[in-house]
Amino acid sequence: MGATVNQPPPRTPIRSLIGYGSFGESLRIGEILRKETVGGIVLVVAAAIAIVWANSPFADSYFALRDIRVGYEPWHLDLTLGTWAADGLLAIFFFLVGLELKREFVAGDLRDPRRAVVPIAAAVGGVAVPALIYVGVNASTPENTVGWAIPTATDIAFAVAVLAIVGSHLPSALRIFLLTLAVIDDLIAITIIAVFYTDSLELGPLLWALLPLTLYTVLAQRFRRFFGLRSSGAWFILLPLGFATWALVHASGIHATIAGVLLGFAIPVIRSQASGGPKAGPGLSEIFEHRFRPLSAGFAVPVFAFFSAGVAVGGLEGLASAATDPLTIGIVLGLVVGKPIGIVGVTWLLEKFTPVTLDKTLRWVDLIGLALLAGIGFTVSLLIADLSFAVGEPPNDHAKVGILGASVIAAILASILLKTRDRRYRALAEEEAVDADADGIPDVYEHDDAPVGERDPQPGDADGAGRSR
Incomplete structure (x- = not known):
């Protein structure tokens, strides 16, 4: 009887707009967000240093550092440090985005269309409404409309850093929804960059890129067959192939971060089984995520933010000029107003006209707070600003003032x-910590309508077993 008293109220996770998915997914996402929290704090510090330096008496040294050129010209890699950060280091970030996207759709909660429809629809609304607001505000200045995608992004690292600072104990259901929303947002941003921000296309390097990419994919999918149970040998083969793919995609004119996404997609996220035996250790996706996420969150993204966020405001007069520019206003309204309207509005429509409902333990105010967090569009917004307007020119500076x-x-x-x-x-x-039946799985994750295998996933076993995919 005591167990009945402590039993949490019943939920309907699959039919909820925001609800509790599998326990394994919750554990995995909780670990990701803990790592992103540290990275987000480093990101904010790096951006703050850049802004202070760029507006100090030593500003010339900051811009001189950003514009130092390094690289091999015959390979089209004679780039400034700022460009290396945007095209090179951010490829590591987008590699992890590719890993996360594939994991979500192959082994995560998004493989179930009933769970995927809500965050996908909310993400689309959170992209479309800010873009429409930006274009509407800048309708009288057509030269600004090229930056329509700037206010469409969500920076998950910055967002979870905010949560860490304010000490909010965000429920697991909201944390899962926030990360899933950001992942879908990143997928949309990748598509936008590839389709709308490729000025010229060189087919030769792009076709050549298929050669190392194909070999990389084959080796990644069969890495245990080629490299045995230890993955150390994979690094010496896969990393050069990955770099070759990145360099050729960069030379083709497509933004090089797209190569990072493709390389992430190529990595299997389901662990292979030895013939008739137990799982043969962690999958390559887990290994790469463990190795690369600290590098991305702690170094690659903060360095990009350092080189990209340093904008010379020009004192009060310059700040006033930026604040009254329709470009800046469109970005601010898009992120602060458009994101919440798009996310909450689409979710409300789903609740109004479909059978799904908001989880009984949550309120719409929770979703509004989450949607406001999604309005922190930092890293990818800065990248799109640099793709939209020439670095160092007033439109670029005003766009970054708006983003910040x-x-x-x-x-x-x-x-x-x-x-x-x-x-x-x-x-x-x-x-959420209540486990009345003492089976190791909190009761909120156990529900009768969950598919077999999702009701009782083992901690740390979110990947499951089966053939590599």
């Missing part, structure tokens, strides 16, 4: 709103 300002405003508003719900979130966190 909008991210700060969205962070403050989200912090205030989520902080008011912190007591409720603490209670939900305690409820």
Whole structure:
């Protein structure tokens, strides 16, 4: 009887707009967000240093450092440090995006269309509405409309850093939804960059890129056959092939970060089984994510932010000029207003006109707070700003003022709103830990309508078993 008293209220995860998925997925996402929290704090510090330096008496040294050229010209790699950060280091970030996207659709909760439809629809709304607002504000200045995609991005590292700073105990359901939303957002951003921000295309290097990419994919899919149970040998083969793919894609005119996504997609996310035996150790996806995520969150993205966020505001006069520019206004309104309207609006429509409902333990105010967090569009927004407007020119500077300002405003508003719900979130966190039947799986993740194998996943076994995919 005591177990009945402590039993949390029943939920309908699959039919909920925002609900509890599998326990394994929750554990995995919790680990990702812990790593991204540290990276997000480093990211904010790096951006702050860049802004202070770029507006100090030593500003010339900052821009001189950013514009130092390094690389081999015959390979089209004679690039500035700022470009190396944007095209090279961010490829590591997008490699992890590729890994995460494939994992979500192959082994994560998004493989179930009933769970995937809500975050996908919300992400599309969170991209479309900001873009429409930006274009509407800049309708009278057609030269600015090239930056329509700037306010469409969500920076998950910055967002979870905000959560860490304000100390919000965000429930697992909201954390899963936030990360899934950001992953889908990244997929849309990748598509936008590839389709709309490729000025010229060289087919020769692009076709040549298929050779190392194909070999890389074959070796990655069969890495245990080629390299045995130890993966150390894979690094010496796969990394050069990955670099060759990246260099050729860069030479083709397509933004080189797209190569990172393709390389991530090529990695299998389901662990292979030895013939008739147990799993043969961790999968290559797990190995690469373990090795590359600290590099991405702790170095690659912060260095990019350092070189990209340093904008010379020009004092109060320059700040006033940027603040009154339709370009800046469109970005701020797109991120701070458009993102919440798009995400919450689409979710409300799904709740209104479909059988799914909001989880009983949550309120719409929780979703609004989450949508405000999604308005922190930092890393990818800065990248798209550099692709839209020439670096160092007023439109580029004003775009970055808008991105920085909008991210700060969205962070403050989200912090205030989520902080008011912190007591409720603490209670939900305690409820999530209840395991009345002592089977090692918290009761909130056990529900009758979950497919077999999802009701009782083993901790750390989110990948499952089976053939490589």
